[in-house]
Amino acid sequence: MFSLETQPVWGNLQCHEVITLAFYTSLAILTLLAVPRWLRRKLDTMFLKAVSRKAKERHHQISTPCAAFPCHPGGDAEELVCYGQTREKSGTGEDENQAVPQEKESRDSYTDEAEDPDYMAVQDNGCGDYIFSDLNRPKQNKTKVVVIVVVVVVVVVVVVVVVVVVVVVVVVVVVVVIVVVVVVIVIIIVVVVIVIIIVVVVVVVVVVVVVDRNNM
Known part of the structure; x- marks a missing residue:
């Protein structure tokens, strides 16, 4: 077979x-x-x-306290930046060593998308300044x-x-x-x-x- x-x-x-x-x-x-x-x-x-x-x-x-980051205007949007100037003590002796918040700029004044407060995460650092930090979309x-x-x-x-x-x-x-x-x-x-x-x-x-x- x-x-x-x-x-x-x-x-x-x-x-x-x-x-x-x-x-x-x-x-x-x-x-x-x-x-x-x-x-x-x-x-x-x-x-x-x-x-x-x-x-x-x-x-x-x-979330770091403001004292650790001296306030200065401008800077890179990728860094921690405090917008505003520190006022010195007035003649009356009152301690006004606090940051003066600047007026919020309009959306049209932002030339870079990374500086747009509607896009960035905006927080108050505790001394009256705004901190812009890109938490949504890291460009790098x-x-x-x-x-x-x-x-x-x-x-x-x-x-x-x-x-x-x-x-x-x-x-x-x-x-x-x-x-x-x-x-x-x-x-x-x-x-x-x-x-x-x-x-x-x-x-x-x-x-x-x-x-x-x-x-x-």
């Missing part, structure tokens, strides 16, 4: 071994497909933790975020391309193996049938010849 399990299909591998190999290959491909999603979640978690830590540090800076992290996103996208694209190529190769190999097995089976069946037909014809001819000779 002819059995697929006893016939070599691919090299020294038998049919059931090829099926097992295809199953484990598919399992490995599915695992590779799940890795990019896990990596993206991991990077998102790391980025959120970094942003949260940065926001906490700046909130700690903004934009480049890092873009680089991380680009790297993740490139890695995901490369992994997807590799997985697709591997899947295509595996499918082609499996199809070729199946076709080869079918062709071999068909050839064997045809050869066996031809041999049987030849043997039957030869036997019939021999029998007919022998019978004719006996009748003569």
Whole structure:
């Protein structure tokens, strides 16, 4: 009897071994497909933790008493700045060593978005001055975020391309193996049938010849 399990299909591998190999290959491909999603979640978690830590540090800076930061006008919006001047003691002897808050500038006077009080977090530092601190969107992290996103996208694209190529190769190999097995089976069946037909014809001819000779 002819059995697929006893016939070599691919090299020294038998049919059931090829099926097992295809199953484990598919399992490995599915695992590779799940890795990019896990990596993206991991990077998102790391980025959120970094942003949260940065926001906490700046909130700690903004909560520091005014005495630790001498008030001066202007300055970089990324630094802790007290807007206003310190008044000296008046002639009456009263201690007026307090910061005088300046009038709030209009929105049109802000040329930089980072200095816009509607965008920045505005707080009173305790000495009557306003402190502007970017707690919503740290500008220095934009480049890092873009680089991380680009790297993740490139890695995901490369992994997807590799997985697709591997899947295509595996499918082609499996199809070729199946076709080869079918062709071999068909050839064997045809050869066996031809041999049987030849043997039957030869036997019939021999029998007919022998019978004719006996009748003569």
